[in-house]
Amino acid sequence: MTPLVSIIIPVYKVEKYIEKCMQSLLDQTYDNFEALVVDDGSPDSSIALAKELVGNDSRFIFFEKENGGQGSARNLGLDHARGEYIAFLDSDDSYTPYALETIVTEFKENSSFSILCFGVNKVDERGRLIQKSYSAGSITNTDSDVLLLKRTLTNYFWDKVFLSKHIKKFRFSIDIKTYEDVDLIYQVVFGQNIKVISSCLYNYTQRLGSTTYSVPISFIEDKKRVVKNSKDFLQKNDLLDNHRAYFNTYYLLEIFNKPLSTLIFFSRDFKHYQTNAKKLRQSDISIITIRNIRRLKKTRGLNIKTAILLYSFKLNSNLPYIIAKSKKIIKLKIKRLN
Known part of the structure; x- marks a missing residue:
């Protein structure tokens, strides 16, 4: 059968x-x-x-x-x-x-x-x-x-x-x-x-070129729940103590790196970005360290842009958006000049 x-x-x-x-x-x-x-x-x-x-x-x-x-x-x-x-x-x-x-x-x-x-x-x-x-x-x-x-x-x-x-x-x-x-x-x-x-x-x-993506209302809170659940899972299985550095890197990726990239490119406007960035700021900002960024780079093959993204957010939650949009404007002006 x-x-x-x-x-x-x-x-x-x-x-x-x-x-x-x-x-x-x-x-x-x-x-x-x-x-x-x-x-x-x-x-x-x-x-x-x-x-x-x-x-x-x-x-x-x-x-x-x-x-x-x-x-x-x-x-x-x-x-x-x-x-x-x-x-x-x-x-x-x-x-x-x-x-x-x-x-x-x-x-x-x-x-x-x-x-x-x-x-x-x-x-x-x-x-x-x-x-x-x-x-x-x-x-x-x-x-x-x-x-x-x-x-x-x-x-x-x-x-x-x-x-x-x-x-x-x-x-x-x-x-x-x-x-x-x-x-x-x-x-x-x-x-x-x-x-x-x-x-x-x-x-x-892959819906290439789609402009219909938006940041869901539950976006940041969903991310926080996912990371909290992952920590609970490691604790339940007696894995957290031996995987502390691994978890910190996971936290950095899921709470800061991925959400920031999404907010920068898909927020409706600066005010929309600010609202979500403020929620993100309530997370453990101390996780953003050179050591954790290096671990993240080693694990995921990320580049210097990641370090700039994360450290600028640590200094001021609005900086990643301002930097990204400024670069976009500069590139557009250079393109027009050429």
Whole structure:
């Protein structure tokens, strides 16, 4: 008997992409799957388009719920998933035709791992390949990279497949709206044998040139919750004392470096930046030290811009924005002169 694969697909405002997502499942060379399509209160025609495309195919099971975010939609899928293996597919992305067949074959050939991680095709909105992203095949664990700071694995769920008996022990946070993957993935992979294959089975859609991104209201608070939860996790597993420097570097990355970069480039205006920067300033600013920045650089391969970004924020929370925008204006003037 061929094992059942459950694929959990949250849907919210993706009418431009949903048909391609559904079609990629209809095109699978392995057909023993169930697609748990969760309507997260989507206000557009996404669900109607999906239902029209799949017709009466009983492998597609639709659920409806009030909008609560991707985490709550995935939880609903986990509650109903019956498969031996469970995967997560974002509704603006798609699988390659041999994805499920490859996944099942890998699990059948080796029963020593509980999580399979595969490569990704980064594609544009027309499906044209931009870049392949993958790691060499291996069996790995995260003992030396508990919070995935060193990128032993990605922070995503959609480039992995999990044994049902393992992943069903977990649930996504419904309080964290923008970083539910980052908040949970290190807990799911901790202590597990993970098989990494180089096959690119997932098509990740990059919306190049999009100007619709904005800083969510919960952005800073979500970041703080993620880092607090990670510290609690290390303490619970008696890892914090031996990983103090590692955690400080993680804190620097997640609380300051990533949020500052996002605020600078996606805040509506200076006042919007100031409001969020003030919230960020309430975090532990003492973490911004030369030693921690050097560790971050060594771990993530970051450059001198990172040090300028972080130290300018330590001096004055408005400086990173002013410096970044000034450089942009200068470059624009030079371009016009040329």
